Amino acid sequence: MALSLTVNGDRLASTADPATPLVDILREELHLTGAKPVCREGFCGACMVLIDGKPTPSCLTPAALADGCEIQTVEGLATHGQLNRIQAALDASDAVQCGMCFPGMVVSLTHLLTTRPDATREDIRAALTGNICRCTGYERIIDATLLALATK
């Protein structure tokens, strides 16, 4: 039976095995390559997507449990070509380095901005516990997040 996924507002059907990690369907079937299967253990956050609004590692989410859910990937966060607040702040702060972790960072921080408008530097650090930057560019990322929070 086909799975029904709503990805970035589009309803899509997939015939993938129900235990297939969502990240593989996103990348290989739907060609949305923002989410990256890096550790496949839920440690690194490079595959983070929003499922029904919550940051979720798509490497650990079987397709069957994403069936019927609203999935937002990094490709769906900018609307009408307009970067969202955290994307704009990361760009303005020159915080992007190699880019491997960034789709996941942007997804986690988009959620933070939505749910924690009063977040402190410590709150941002805690929220990024599951997003690893191999370039160790954390301080600029945190500075950019504070900038985004201050930009109403």
Place this chain on the structure above:
Amino acid sequence: MITGSSVQSTPAEAHNAASSIYVAPSLASALDALSECGAAGAVFAGGTWIMRSPIRHEPLRARYVAIGRIAELGAVRIGTDVVEIGAAVTHAALAAALADLPEFDVLAAAAGRSANPAIRAMATIGGNLATPGFAAADCVPALLCLEAEIEVAGRDGRERMKLEHFLKIRSTLAPDRLVTQVVVPRSERKTAHARLPLRKAGDYPVAIVSLSVSVDAAGQVQAARIAVGSVEPVARRWERLETALIGRSLDAEEAARTAAELADEFVGRDGIDAPAWYRVSVLPGLVRRAAATALGA
């Protein structure tokens, strides 16, 4: 609706024979499905362990029964005498539910500081308890020191057992049995959870000490329960240390000194994150930290 094609080029380690996942809408339907699946089936809770099977070179089961959407298993019921925690309650939900109950500080800390925020929103208490291969589970020692009982159900009914007993039988639990809830008694006590991850957060703990003490008006320890996790393959009580603390004032430095004298009863497990000796050697420091936190509570 756009029709996609089947997955063609997933990494080799992610390939498995096709697995089916039945998303159970109710406990009865989950128990029926598990019974019908027999040995080919297994419970799928948060999935944070099962989905990593390929990395451990373990095949996925042919059939899974997902329990995450069963309302009965997703609730925390706070009563006068006990707290009942549904097996599918996530770590994040559990930490939030216990935030205003100081007697459960140990469990709130275990659930609220393990892994990372996204994993805490997926991983369940039932999965944490029912995964024999996961030695570093935070909630197991926390629940051991709280005298938790585990309810297991099958189509023929439910039974309740002490957590210590459940840990002994969990790897041989019949495939049609399902952990349904954790029952934790309420009482006046000071509790604390001390864990040592190699990084400040986000790693598995090298060792865990969970502590619960009842202290009389004179400040003397009347009852103590201390559990150690991640050091050996299965978490367990540290009964000699408990006995040594009873009748004395709780003092963090003294507790650590006693722990150092008694730590040789542990045989650590070797792992890629830490050697066996290291896990044992950090126990006195964790006891000190747990006692100090409990005293401050």
